[in-house]
Amino acid sequence: MLQALGLGPAEEAVYTALMAQPVACAYDLARQTGIAAAETARVLADMAKRGLVSVADLPGGAESGPVGQAGRRSDAALSVRYRLAPPSVALAPYLVEQRNALDRAESAFSMLIEQYRNTAVNSAGAVVEVVVGVEQVAHRFHQLQFGAQRELLVFLVGAPVAVPREDADLAENSALDRGVDFRVVAARDYLDGPGVVGDVRGALTAGLELRLVDSLPLKMVVSDRERAMVPLDLADSAAEPSAIVIHRSGLLTALVHLFEREWDRARPLYPTPSGVHAEPAVDQQPTGGELEVLALLLAGFSDRRVASQLGLSIRTVERRTRRLMDLAAVDSRLQLGWHAARAGWL
Structure with missing residues (x-):
């Protein structure tokens, strides 16, 4: 924690140990931290x-000039007792320095991006770069996942090739x-992988928005609508994995439009106690008669009373209820x- 403010691991360990007691010497803190007393x-x-x-x-005697032997001076140093300075006072300058360093880094980052754009203007390399090899x-x-600050748009298709699913999950959790x-649109075959449903359920619970379609034309990740990566599917299965990285351009805008179009037609996925569930397609939505049954059931009516109110047989009420449960999975x-x-059925 304190290493983020510029303190080393040993300093953080000693500082944290000293915080638990009013005063302590090197002997006391060495026993707690496991760091040598010297x-x-x-x-x-x-x-x-x-x-x-x-x-x-x-x-006693440590402040009264030369102690004599070096061993006694060393023992005296180990016996000096210290107390913490108030963190709000002592650590504030370190926090300010780290903030200033981050500001300087962001300024340098922006200048480098602008310089790159100016020197690479009208160059195809400024728009598309080819990346080859698993690493x-x-x-x-x-870089795209961990560097995103506002938005990530992802197409998921089939099994991962260059990036293990565990690494993708780590980047996903960091972004959330x-x-x-x-936002993620997944092709149906993506859910066929081992353990995928459980991972998806956890991601949905953590705040990921995921929708399902029958198929997608490509895999893709778009970061902050400023850059995107699209894997290249080569006919030679023995070839190294490769991808293109697209920077801000008309091509990137087209990819974002493609994502939004697929997002609008896709069906949302929701977590369920046993896994995940996709919202039914339009032709699988409840009918008006089924919603009438549902409204009365939610009002606390029994099947018999619902049948009486709607002029239906109990068997019809049970059939409509069963279909509603099937639609909702x-x-x-x-x-x-x-x-x-x-789902907003009522």
Whole structure:
């Protein structure tokens, strides 16, 4: 945690250990951290110079000039007791410095991008680059996923080739944790892979938006609508995996439009207790008569009373209820009510 502010691992360990007690010496902290006592004393002395800790008191005679033998001086240093300086005061300068460093890095990043665009203007290399090889394709994929700040748009088709699903899941979780708007359209065959349904269910629960279509023309990831990567499907199955990375251009705009078109026609996926469930297609939506039955059931009516109210047989009520449960892919009427509310049936 404190390493993000510029402190080293040993400093963080000593600082954290000292936070748990009012004052302590190098001997005490060495026992807690597992760091050698001499190294702990050195870390404490350095932290004192930087204002992170202050000397609470000195062992008898340690402040009265030369102690004599080097061994006694060393023992005295290990016995000096320290206390933490208030973190709000001591750590604030480190936080400011890290923020300033990030600002400088962002400024340099923007300048490099602008310089690249200016020097590569009208060059095909400024729009499309070809990436060849498993490591290179995986590296560029992670750059796009981990570098996204606002939005990720993804097409998923079939089994992964260059990027293992575990690595893709890690990048996905990182994006969701950062608050990135993450939308995915998956071809039906993507769900056939081992363990995919469980991973998809977890991602949906974490905030991923995923929709399902029967087929897609390509795999794709679009990052912040500024760059995209599309794998190249080569006829030679023995060839190395390769992909093209597309930067801001009319081609990138066309890919974004393709994603939005497929997104609009795709069916949303929802997590269920046993896996995932796709919203039914238009021709599989409940009929008006089925929704009448559903409304009365949700109002607490029994099957017999629903049949009486609608002038139906109990068998018809049961048949319509069974079809509603099949459409919702649920096993109980309680789940049916939850799905009906989620899907906006009523």
